[in-house]
Amino acid sequence: xxxxxxxxxxxxxxxxxxxxxxxxxxxxxxxxxxxxxxxxxxxxxxxxxxxxxxxxxxxxxxxxxxxxxxxxxxxxxxxxxxxxxxxxxxxxxxxxxxxxxxxxxxxxxxxxxxxxxxxxxxxxxxxxxxxxxxxxxxxxxxxxxxxxxxxxxxxxxxxxxxxxxxxxxxxxxxxxxxxxxxxxxxxxxxxxxxxxxxxxxxxxxxxxxxxxxxxxxxxxxxxxxxxxxxxxxxxxxxxxxxxxxxxxxxxxxxxxxxxxxxxxxxxxxxxxxxxxxxxxxxxxxxxxxxxxxxxxxxxxxxxxxxxxxxxxxxxxxxxxxxxxxxxxxxxxxxxxxxxxxxxxxxxxxxxxxxxxxxxxxxxxxxxxxxxxxxxxxxxxxxxxx
Amino acid sequence: xxxxxxxxxxxxxxxxxxxxxxxxxxxxxxxxxxxxxxxxxxxxxxxxxxxxxxxxxxxxxxxxxxxxxxxxxxxxxxxxxxxxxxxxxxxxxxxxxxxxxxxxxxxxxxxxxxxxxxxxxxxxxxxxxxxxxxxxxxxxxxxxxxxxxxxxxxxxxxxxxxxxxxxxxxxxxxxxxxxxxxxxxxxxxxxxxxxxxxxxxxxxxxxxxxxxxxxxxxxxxxxxxxxxxxxxxxxxxxxxxxxxxxxxxxxxxxxxxxxxxxxxxxxxxxxxxxxxxxxxxxxxxxxxxxxxxxxxxxxxxxxxxxxxxxxxxxxxxxxxxxxxxxxxxxxxxxxxxxxxxxxxxxxxxxxxxxxxxxxxxxxxxxxxxxxxxxxxxxxxxxxxxxxx
Numbered sequence: 157x158x159x160x161x162x163x164x165x166x167x168x169x170x171x172x173x174x175x176x177x178x179x180x181x182x183x184x185x186x187x188x189x190x191x192x193x194x195x196x197x198x199x200x201x202x203x204x205x206x207x208x209x210x211x212x213x214x215x216x217x218x219x220x221x222x223x224x225x226x227x228x229x230x231x232x233x234x235x236x237x238x239x240x241x242x243x244x245x246x247x248x249x250x251x252x253x254x255x256x257x258x259x260x261x262x263x264x265x266x267x268x269x270x271x272x273x274x275x276x277x278x279x280x281x282x283x284x285x286x287x288x289x290x291x292x293x294x295x296x297x298x299x300x301x302x303x304x305x306x307x308x309x310x311x312x313x314x315x316x317x318x319x320x321x322x323x324x325x326x327x328x329x330x331x332x333x334x335x336x337x338x339x340x341x342x343x344x345x346x347x348x349x350x351x352x353x354x355x356x357x358x359x360x361x362x363x364x365x366x367x368x369x370x371x372x373x374x375x376x377x378x379x380x381x382x383x384x385x386x387x388x389x390x391x392x393x394x395x396x397x398x399x400x401x402x403x404x405x406x407x408x409x410x411x412x413x414x415x416x417x418x419x420x421x422x423x424x425x426x427x428x429x430x431x432x433x434x435x436x437x438x439x440x441x442x443x444x445x446x447x448x449x450x451x452x453x454x455x456x457x458x459x460x461x462x463x464x465x466x467x468x469x470x471x472x473x474x475x476x477x478x479x480x481x482x483x484x485x486x487x488x489x490x491x492x493x494x495x496x497x498x499x500x501x502x503x504x505x506x507x508x509x510x511x512x513x514x515x516x517x518x519x520x521x522x523x524x525x526x527x528x529x530x531x532x533x534x535x536x537x538x539x540x541x
Numbered sequence: 542x543x544x545x546x547x548x549x550x551x552x553x554x555x556x557x558x559x560x561x562x563x564x565x566x567x568x569x570x571x572x573x574x575x576x577x578x579x580x581x582x583x584x585x586x587x588x589x590x591x592x593x594x595x596x597x598x599x600x601x602x603x604x605x606x607x608x609x610x611x612x613x614x615x616x617x618x619x620x621x622x623x624x625x626x627x628x629x630x631x632x633x634x635x636x637x638x639x640x641x642x643x644x645x646x647x648x649x650x651x652x653x654x655x656x657x658x659x660x661x662x663x664x665x666x667x668x669x670x671x672x673x674x675x676x677x678x679x680x681x682x683x684x685x686x687x688x689x690x691x692x693x694x695x696x697x698x699x700x701x702x703x704x705x706x707x708x709x710x711x712x713x714x715x716x717x718x719x720x721x722x723x724x725x726x727x728x729x730x731x732x733x734x735x736x737x738x739x740x741x742x743x744x745x746x747x748x749x750x751x752x753x754x755x756x757x758x759x760x761x762x763x764x765x766x767x768x769x770x771x772x773x774x775x776x777x778x779x780x781x782x783x784x785x786x787x788x789x790x791x792x793x794x795x796x797x798x799x800x801x802x803x804x805x806x807x808x809x810x811x812x813x814x815x816x817x818x819x820x821x822x823x824x825x826x827x828x829x830x831x832x833x834x835x836x837x838x839x840x841x842x843x844x845x846x847x848x849x850x851x852x853x854x855x856x857x858x859x860x861x862x863x864x865x866x867x868x869x870x871x872x873x874x875x876x877x878x879x880x881x882x883x884x885x886x887x888x889x890x891x892x893x894x895x896x897x898x899x900x901x902x903x904x905x906x907x908x909x910x911x912x913x914x915x916x917x918x919x920x921x922x923x924x925x926x927x928x929x
Binding site: 172173179183184186187191219314356389403407408409411422432439 | 558565642806815
């Protein structure tokens with residue numbers, strides 16, 4: 157109790173300096189938390205991937221389609237429970253700015269593969285009955301104000317023309333991590349239109365989504381599917397949904413790595429500021445440390461007092477920073493809209509923020525603590541600060 | 542009379558630890574600031590060098606990228622017979638019908654997959670890009686399963702070096718050469734014979750038609766004619782504009798992220814400078830009183846402390862820029878969202894970035910030093926002298 161009072165008094169001696177340092181730590185911890193959240197949301201797609209879903213695509217690259225006939229052959233592979241297919245549509249809603257993913261899906265088989273997309277059964281029925289219908293996620297609907305019954309026009313970039321869809325259902329995620337910024341419509345609608353406009357591109361699909369009976373069979377089923385189409389005009393590459401999503405992350409890895417490096421840089425910057433504050437404090441108090449030593453305080457105790465002060469300042473600033481991370485991240489997530497489907501502060505992020513604050517506090521106390529411990533009483537007393 | 546500059550400089554060197562820590566914090570912020578600008582500049586330069594203002598790229602309307610575009614042979618023939626197209630020295634028109642697709646390749650070091658642009662063209666296509674030179678091996682022979690890889694691809698992707706093979710479209714393709722495209726976007730591409738590649742990919746349509754104008758002024762008239770021709774569903778863009786648009790999203794992303802980070806980080810570093818300067822003022826109260834008693838005016842005191850803060854910023858700025866200049870040895874490669882393909886670019890430092898970064902550092906020093914300097918200049922002579 158006595159020590160606590162001493163430490164608090166010490167910390168508050170230079171109120172302005174302490175306040176500034178705390179504010180600096182607040183900003184740094186907040187920035188650190190936001191950057192970690194950005195990095196995590198980058199990986200969000202792969203974290204939510206199901207272990208019993210596989211994705212089969214053309215082995216050359218995603219721009220090449222697969223024939224529709226592959227579906228029946230994949231269904232015969234042992235271990236395959238469900239097969240559905242989807243095409244990336246890549247349409248533009250009003251302007252290029254409004255990016256959100258759109259897929260043409262084989263609706264009756266696709267939706268059962270994704271139980272995490274929740275919507276009322278009557279809406280699903282309405283969607284299945286209307287060929288021009290589409291399903292949108294809650295987040296997407298909120299961003300653009302889509303309501304059931306609205307008509308949404310998309311300008312095709314891959315598939316020429318302007319396409320119109322009627323919103324028949326809005327899905328909610330099973331939990332906060334479910335991506336609700338997607339847009340689904342009937343593959344049949346796309347295909348029937350292509351038969352008329354670009355017949356050579358009809359009857360092709362972008363990817364097959366495969367539901368397998370057991371997660372353990374993923375490797376053998378993937379290999380079996382790829383073996384089926386070896387040496388054909390369209391060789392396939394089958395991987396788990398997670399690997400498929402991670403492939404996208406890997407392509408933009410340089411950016412993720414840069415953000416990660418920068419998130420650690422901010423901790424270094426604040427470490428320099430905090431260390432400066434503590435070094436200054438120690439310099440001014442050399443005479444006091446000498447006095448305390450003369451009174452019988454050992455070096456370990458002095459180090460403890462200095463470290464406690466440093467940690468106290470760091471933690472106080474960090475706690476405010478962590479508390480502020482949540483509302484700021486929410487605001488940020490709302491601003492970014494559908495660019496990051498899932499944007500929330502995770503437990504790991506908070507733990508890392510606490511860890512970073514502890515590290516800053518301890519490192520900043522190292523030099524002054526060391527100096528106080530090594531101090532000769534006579535030199536210290538002679539020091540006038 | 543002014544207080545000599547050496548007073549300011551010596552004050553900073555009197556407390557090395559504090560000065561070093563404060564300057565180090567600022568240096569890191571300047572480093573981040575400069576790096577982001579360098580990255581943006583590198584990206585811009587890469588794409589500016591890729592496109593030429595005399596060349597025109599024709600793609601399918603609203604496809605945005607070559608990969609998404611498709612031009613059938615009839616339409617391509619119409620485009621290639623336009624009167625604005627320049628002739629080469631051999632009397633042939635400088636027009637190239639090209640096919641652009643993406644293939645997935647594995648990186649050499651990590652095995653991670655990435656999309657790479659593969660472009661089918663002929664000898665005309667090469668003439669349209671004078672910046673491209675073969676640096677190793679030779680050009681592919683027309684009508685063969687040979688390909689050449691850009692420098693950026695040959696180094697980083699498995700099977701893309703000279704003498705190695707890539708397998709796609711039921712064929713093995715031999716890499717017979719590596720080309721250097723002068724740090725342009727073509728460095729991140731693989732080139733092969735257009736007819737062979739179209740055959741292999743079973744793709745009956747071209748992706749784009751590229752040609753050189755005989756008179757750059759005639760672009761607008763040509764664009765109008767091509768885009769209003771009912772037989773064509775195409776759009777024409779100057780090559781320079783086309784490539785600038787390709788990287789718009791990525792460039793904006795880097796810019797916004799960098800600006801936000803720099804602002805947030807600079808708050809931290811400015812606070813560091815402020816703490817240091819307040820301490821500097823506090824420990825020199827008696828000194829300031831003496832100076833004032835000697836007859837130096839408040840304005841002089843203000844200047845001297847501001848100069849000290851600016852000097853601190855300058856030291857941090859120079860350290861940060863020095864640190865950032867080493868980044869020029871690195872190049873970064875990432876997926877360009879718009880083209881969905883790998884693009885390599887490097888950090889590029891230029892005088893504008895150096896001056897911007899220095900100005901940024903000085904600003905941090907100025908903002909951090911202003912309040913402490915103001916306090917110093919407002920000290921009462923008697924109180925200040927008594928502080929000793």
